[in-house]
Amino acid sequence: MSLISVRDLSVAFGGTRVLEDVSFDIAEGEVLGVVGESGSGKSMTALAIMGLLPMGGTAAGRIDFEGRDVLALPEREMQRLRGARMAMIFQEPMASLNPVLTVGEQIAEVLRRHRGLDRRAAHAEAIALLKLVEIAAAERRVDEYPHQLSGGMRQRAMIAIALACRPRLLIADEPTTALDATVQAGILDLLRGLRRELGMAVLLITHDLGVVSDICERVVVMYAGRVAETGPAAAIFDGPAHPYTRALLAAIPRLEGPIGALPAIDGVVPAPADFPSGCRFAPRCAHARPACDAAPPPLRALPSGTAAACIRAEEIA
């Protein structure tokens, strides 16, 4: 029984579909990595789960979370889930905290809303949470404003907010991309430790395949709004079946390359309006054949242990 099950999720803005047929599951306590180049739809997937799509975006399909389809839930019910059962942290810790409220207030607010704590208890618990995310001098920091904190500390504060109600699912959308390399490692260590301690499931969106191999149990590779390949992390790294996954792995920066950024593959992800009608990777794929343009290939289970959306997966393996 999975904690969350995403089935045929699609997201459209007006007539433009930015996400199509996205399906995956996350088990209780599991860490799922979602990778893909910029514009492949990783954030849209996360926001659709949270019910926080940008204005004008509509989601279709099913997202069963703890047995309920969140796409069908009224906003009121979603508000009870958000911040309590599912929580999210974002890429920009600088911009994600409210500049006019103290860190403590921003944590305490969630506790008052979802756990019904009174002002004083919420403040005390906020300090405890800051300690949990290993912020030094928590008693002092709790009454400070975001601009008084460093980028790393702000992201830790965001994590404290997200974990305040012990959610079953934590969505982390590139939580370290905006931070210095040294700070990144600390945040990832913290996330790893906390998820073991609290036993929550994590959907980790990242550009960094090193991070994926490090802490993710399963992986979803996305390309141009569709799932290209999915499977256990070990299988993806040992026997990638989709040409896109293979290209990503082949281009992992060696020691001399920039650390963390997704490796460059020739060409760019097309804009949603220009998605090819067949396999979306075809224009950039070295193995493309005319048959690839017929229809978007469905995900197929492969002997290597992954499922890939490529009609030629066996041939090129």
Added chain:
Amino acid sequence: MLRYAAGRLLAALPVLLIVSLLSFGIVWIVPGDVAAEMAGPTATAEELARLRERLGLTRPWHEQLVGWYGALLQGDLGESILLRQGVAAAIVERLPVTLSLTFTALAIAFVAGTALGTLAAVRAGKAADRAAMGTALIGFSIPDFWLGLVFVYVFAVVLGWLPTGGYVPFATDPLGWARSMLLPAATLALAQMGLFARMTRAAMLEVLQQDYIRTARAKGMPGWIVVGKHALRNALIPVVTVAGIACGVLLGGAVVIESVFSLPGVGRLIVGAIQRRDYPVIQGGLLLTATIFVLVNLVVDLLYATLDPRIRHGRR
């Protein structure tokens, strides 16, 4: 915060100094012979000399300046020639009327304006947005004296709900005070309300795009908290900064409104003084208006710092 407040206060002092110098210099700046103008064409040479003596115009200018500041520090603004009354006393008598009018108008404009602007931003592009912004535009474009006359006609003459004019001191009858203030203050407020509404809408639209609003929603906060707490606190920062300027405009507008609603305020005192060249009153009025303006801006600065912790901590 205390240091910030002290800093703002210190920064206000030079402004007050310049204004007091200007008030002093006004008799020197205006063309012609001040005493002759005040005394009128029928005055004899003897009367003129006496008036000059009374105004202190016969003494050298530096002595006059010292005398002016010496009196000022004791709260003495001189004697009104026409009212046969101390200028300070004349102003103090009328000040409650003008302050009531200006600040009631400011409160109405601010509260109604920010509410309209917030509503418009939250419903951007929808009918409520157009209705709110249409209201703001109308408030903006109608001359206040005309609106005042319409208000008097409708609410006082036809419906008889409110008095046509006159002032009831708050201390004697709070309800009567409120009734006497409602029409003039609302009239005066309307244009500034439009200004506040437009500013709030623009600021709100920008704030609602910010990442921290998404964070607030990701925390499961209900819409009214997201808008009323997380967004509004940020959107009000630029709006509050114009409150000081709005207050200046309101003070100026109060002069007209006091006449329309026959309120015995400082505005009418100054207008009368200008018409009759009662220079001590003009000087006092100028000084007072500027002082109020400086004080209001001081309050605005403090409010600004209360709303934005980054200012308090000397960043930005």
